[in-house]
Structure formats: C-alpha cells, structure tokens
Amino acid sequence: MEKSRTGEFTGYRTTAQRERDQRFKDIALGVLEDSGPNWSIHALSVMKRNTIARVIYYHDLYQRCLSVPGVICEFGVHWGAGLSTLLNLRSLLEPYNHSRHIVGFDTFEGFADTHAKDGEAQAGDYSSRADFASSLAEILAYHESIAPFPEVRKHSLIQGNVVDTVPVWLEENPHASIALAIFDMDIYAPTKITLERILDRMPKGSVLVFDEFNCPFFPGETQAVQDVLGIRNLRLQRHPLQTYCAFCEL
Ligand SMILES: C[S@@+](CC[C@H](N)C(=O)[O-])C[C@H]1O[C@@H](n2cnc3c(N)ncnc32)[C@H](O)[C@@H]1O
Incomplete structure (x- = not known):
C-alpha cells in the first residue's frame, strides 16, 4: 500500500x-x-468519482440523524472535507435548525502517537499544514456566511489531541447531547478514549460512525470499537459507496 x-x-x-x-x-x-x-x-x-461518493455518504449519514436532537461531532477533520460538507448539508437539509451545532476535533499535526494495535500507522501521519487550522476556520466561516442565520455561530473547531480536548469540551458544554458522532481518527487510543467519554451524551437512536472499520491498514479503529462497545452488541451497517465505513444507531 x-x-x-x-x-x-x-x-x-x-x-x-x-x-x-x-x-x-x-x-x-x-x-x-x-x-x-x-x-x-x-x-x-x-x-472525481470518489469525491462524489464521499458527499453522498455524508448526506446519507446526515439524513439518519435528522430526527435526533443534538450536535454533530467529527473526530478527525484533516483538510476539512467532511466538516465543510456537514455545514453545507445542514444548510440544505435543515436550514432552520440553528441548534445543530457542528464540532470538528483535530490536532492538525496528524496522529499524536500510535499504539501497538495500530499496525503501520506512525506519529505525524495525516498532518495537514502547520497553520491550517486558521485557514480552515476561514473556510468554515465562509460556508457559514452563506448559510441561513449566518449571524448565529453554529460550528466549532477544536484544535489539539482529543484525549485532552474532548473532556474540556464536554465540561464546557454540559447542555450538549450528540446526535451524530463520526469517528475518523483511524487509530486505537484516541478512538477508544473518545468513545468512552462521549457515549453518556448519546441518546438511543443517535448515530455512531466508524470510517475505518474492518480496515487492515488501520486495525486500531476496529479494536477500539471492540474494546469499548463489543462488536457483537452493535447492529453495524456498511455504506455501499464506502469501503471501510460502519455505522449504527445506538
Ligand atoms: C483520515 S483523517 C480525517 C479525514 C476527514 N474526516 C475528512 O473528511 O477528510 C484523520 C485525522 O485524524 C486526526 N487525529 C488522529 N489522532 C488524533 C488525536 N489524538 N486528536 C485529534 N485528532 C487526531 C489526524 O490529525 C487527521 O487529520
């Protein structure tokens, strides 16, 4: 590979x-x-075909949380492709729901460190650019500026290792319930720790997504799901346009 x-x-x-x-x-x-x-x-x-597939995939995931109250979290943002798509889908699918805050978490320095369960992945892989968080903030602000209620801030970008940032975000947002959580950090430890932290904030019917499930290049993500939730406890489904995606309703 x-x-x-x-x-x-x-x-x-x-x-x-x-x-x-x-x-x-x-x-x-x-x-x-x-x-x-x-x-x-x-x-x-x-x-390209795979880009269009990605937009349709995010659209189908978003559809699944429309009737669930709460925010959308994407863990692993990289260059902001998914996060920007989510902001635009909100404008199209539920333009008047200004309670649908969308939160993206990333180091923007790639994987902070890796675990023995992560196969070939290495610290620093999937970094974007040193100053990219500020460029992405501008990108998201633009999307928000052409959305309904542009004066209401409906997204947050949280920079840093989720091991540190997610507990702080949960504490600072005690009102926040999570309707859709997209896990796309690829590796074991941050996926496991974040899953453990957020589950209490996810109601029945909310949607959990793992972007690298059953993926031989990133064996850590599946193992995190197994260790926290147990695969046999979940009715996982795949998306026809994505190779390694698995999602379920809680
Ligand atoms: C595959 S990319 C995400 C792709 C993105 N969801 C998209 O739609 O293009 C994986 C991202 O996870 C981030 N990541 C990995 N471990 C992390 C951690 N401990 N804390 C925060 N971000 C992390 C990396 O920096 C990288 O940007």
Whole structure:
C-alpha cells in the first residue's frame, strides 16, 4: 500500500495511473483558476468519482440523524472535507435548525502517537499544514456566511489531541447531547478514549460512525470499537459507496 509524503494511504496505483492523476490535478487547478466567478460549479467537471461518493455518504449519514436532537461531532477533520460538507448539508437539509451545532476535533499535526494495535500507522501521519487550522476556520466561516442565520455561530473547531480536548469540551458544554458522532481518527487510543467519554451524551437512536472499520491498514479503529462497545452488541451497517465505513444507531 502506497503512502504519500504526509503519511496518507493513497491506494493501489500503477505508475501510469499516478502520472494520469498528476496530469488531471494540473488540469483541475487550471479550471479552478480560469473558470471565473462560478468556479465552484465548474469544478464539478474535475470532481472525481470518489469525491462524489464521499458527499453522498455524508448526506446519507446526515439524513439518519435528522430526527435526533443534538450536535454533530467529527473526530478527525484533516483538510476539512467532511466538516465543510456537514455545514453545507445542514444548510440544505435543515436550514432552520440553528441548534445543530457542528464540532470538528483535530490536532492538525496528524496522529499524536500510535499504539501497538495500530499496525503501520506512525506519529505525524495525516498532518495537514502547520497553520491550517486558521485557514480552515476561514473556510468554515465562509460556508457559514452563506448559510441561513449566518449571524448565529453554529460550528466549532477544536484544535489539539482529543484525549485532552474532548473532556474540556464536554465540561464546557454540559447542555450538549450528540446526535451524530463520526469517528475518523483511524487509530486505537484516541478512538477508544473518545468513545468512552462521549457515549453518556448519546441518546438511543443517535448515530455512531466508524470510517475505518474492518480496515487492515488501520486495525486500531476496529479494536477500539471492540474494546469499548463489543462488536457483537452493535447492529453495524456498511455504506455501499464506502469501503471501510460502519455505522449504527445506538
Ligand atoms: C483520515 S483523517 C480525517 C479525514 C476527514 N474526516 C475528512 O473528511 O477528510 C484523520 C485525522 O485524524 C486526526 N487525529 C488522529 N489522532 C488524533 C488525536 N489524538 N486528536 C485529534 N485528532 C487526531 C489526524 O490529525 C487527521 O487529520
């Protein structure tokens, strides 16, 4: 399995496919640059199949929590693809629900450390950019600015290791119940510790999602689920467009 410069698994690609991907990226950057004020609509021409799959996947997850009160948490934000999608889905699916706060947690420095249960994953893998948290704050503020009730702040970005930040966030938000929790940190310890901490705030019918379940490259996430909840206690389902996703209603 190939890893990128930032420690990200990049899938199985031949040299010829890598070259085609690089060429496609150059063309895509040209479209963004040259296509005028409607660049984001025109960018659909260079959106790849797996990106569209990701949007549909987040849409289907969001649908499942529409009738559950509470906030949405994404643990593992990286470049903000999922978090931005969630903000935009809120505008589309429940524009008047300004109680649906969306919270993203990340170190932005990649994996803080890894456990023996994590296979080949290494500390520092999946880092974004040193100053990326502030860029992402601007990205999210833009999405919020074109959403209903733009004056009501409906998202938070919590930077740091979840082992430290989640307990503080829970304490500072005693009102917060969690309707949808998306686990996408890939590795054992933060997944296990966060799961243990948040379960008390998740009502029956709320939705738990694991993005790397049954994943041989990230064996730690499945083991965290097993150690905290027990796999046989959960009615886990997969999403047809995602290889390693598993979700369930509590
Ligand atoms: C696969 S990426 C998340 C992808 C993201 N959900 C998306 O939609 O693109 C995994 C992220 O988990 C973060 N992460 C891993 N361990 C963490 C920890 N202990 N605390 C906070 N973030 C962590 C990494 O920094 C990385 O950005």
